[in-house]
Amino acid sequence: MKDCTVIGGGPAGLNATLVLGRARRNVVLVDSNEARNKVTQEAHGFITRDGVKPSELRELAHQEFRKYKTIESMEDKVVEIMKGNESFTIKTEKGQEWLTRKVILATGVKEEFPNIPNLRDYYGKSIFNCPYCDGWELRDQPLAVFGIVDYTLHMTEVLRNWSQDLVVFTNGEELSKIQAEKFKKLQVQVETNPVRLLKGSDGMLHSIELENGQIVERSGGFVTPELVQSTELGMALGVKLTDQGGHQCDHAGKTEIHGLFVAGEASTIYPSQLIIAAGSGAETAMAVNVELTHEGILGSN
Ligand SMILES: Cc1cc2nc3c(=O)[nH]c(=O)nc-3n(C[C@H](O)[C@H](O)[C@H](O)COP(=O)(O)OP(=O)(O)OC[C@H]3O[C@@H](n4cnc5c(N)ncnc54)[C@H](O)[C@@H]3O)c2cc1C
Numbered sequence: 001m002k003d004c005t006v007i008g009g010g011p012a013g014l015n016a017t018l019v020l021g022r023a024r025r026n027v028v029l030v031d032s033n034e035a036r037n038k039v040t041q042e043a044h045g046f047i048t049r050d051g052v053k054p055s056e057l058r059e060l061a062h063q064e065f066r067k068y069k070t071i072e073s074m075e076d077k078v079v080e081i082m083k084g085n086e087s088f089t090i091k092t093e094k095g096q097e098w099l100t101r102k103v104i105l106a107t108g109v110k111e112e113f114p115n116i117p118n119l120r121d122y123y124g125k126s127i128f129n130c131p132y133c134d135g136w137e138l139r140d141q142p143l144a145v146f147g148i149v150d151y152t153l154h155m156t157e158v159l160r161n162w163s164q165d166l167v168v169f170t171n172g173e174e175l176s177k178i179q180a181e182k183f184k185k186l187q188v189q190v191e192t193n194p195v196r197l198l199k200g201s202d203g204m205l206h207s208i209e210l211e212n213g214q215i216v217e218r219s220g221g222f223v224t225p226e227l228v229q230s231t232e233l234g235m236a237l238g239v240k241l242t243d244q245g246g247h248q249c250d251h252a253g254k255t256e257i258h259g260l261f262v263a264g265e266a267s268t269i270y271p272s273q274l275i276i277a278a279g280s281g282a283e284t285a286m287a288v289n290v291e292l293t294h295e296g297i298l299g300s301n
Pocket residue numbers: 007008009010011012013030031032033034035036037038039040042043044045046076077078079106107108109123124128129130132133134230231263264265266271272273274275277
């Protein structure tokens with residue numbers, strides 16, 4: 001029987017695994033390696049790792065795990081979690097099955113993009129979702145902002161700190177009077193015509209072609225995708241989602257299902273940052289360790 005199974009090997013799951021390993025817990029990390037930041041070459045804002053490739057950050061974490069004999073990790077996808085009296089049964093896509101006392105869901109979120117053709121070709125290279133992550137690299141450039149108007153309003157306001165040459169593309173959504181006034185106050189151009197195609201090469205944006213034939217030159221931009229939980233594993237066990245889209249839990253990730261915890265963007269989606277997800281993973285791991293200790297289960301190695 002495992003003390004804890006961590007599902008998801010992004011920063012939340014990795015940090016949770018490290019803390020549990022150091023707490024002498026038999027922990028298994030299962031990761032399907034499909035994190036949404038895989039598309040980007042560099043991740044920023046994580047102290048001592050500013051500019052690190054996301055895959056390198058993961059590799060470094062796995063190197064650190066080798067010191068701790070109670071940590072096991074595998075590339076696989078959890079397809080089912082069954083709750084028993086004192087434990088859970090975990091089942092994976094590759095046909096593995098085991099018992100575990102506790103589970104941490106660190107499965108992150110997935111992105112639903114506005115309906116703009118070929119936007120994904122540029123995502124992670126010259127179009128990003130978070131100014132705190134990639135605003136510095138695009139500073140003072142002519143930028144595009146894509147997304148649902150209400151979301152782009154906040155994004156545009158914040159982005160003006162990095163570039164004041166902004167054009168918002170609503171992709172056919174018309175502005176209300178209030179929205180139009182807000183954009184006017186921000187002195188930002190808004191194009192409501194649907195986007196026909198993004199143009200550029202190797203993921204680097206040059207211009208945006210609208211349905212009316214107009215071409216607007218832009219060298220990069222930001223999009224505000226909708227972020228939704230990447231798995232229904234928690235919901236299948238009865239955990240509800242908050243209005244913000246995270247799983248309902250206490251401050252340390254404990255859900256109402258005894259033994260089931262959530263960390264990273266599985267618990268709180270915003271602000272969406274590696275270091276915040278990693279911190280959440282660490283805190284959740286400590287809560288798991290305390291619960292095991294209270295139940296009389298001590299570190300085994
Ligand atoms: C393009 C882009 C650029 C970004 N740049 C930055 C940046 O520069 N700086 C920054 O701080 N943040 C950045 N972020 C945000 C950052 O990536 C996230 O905040 C962070 O990765 C969230 O961590 P997490 O551990 O909660 O989830 P994730 O990193 O998303 O990890 C979740 C993991 O769970 C796995 N998983 C899901 N379901 C299952 C399952 N059923 N079984 C097994 N495994 C499963 C997935 O494969 C994935 O590996 C960026 C995001 C994107 C999309």
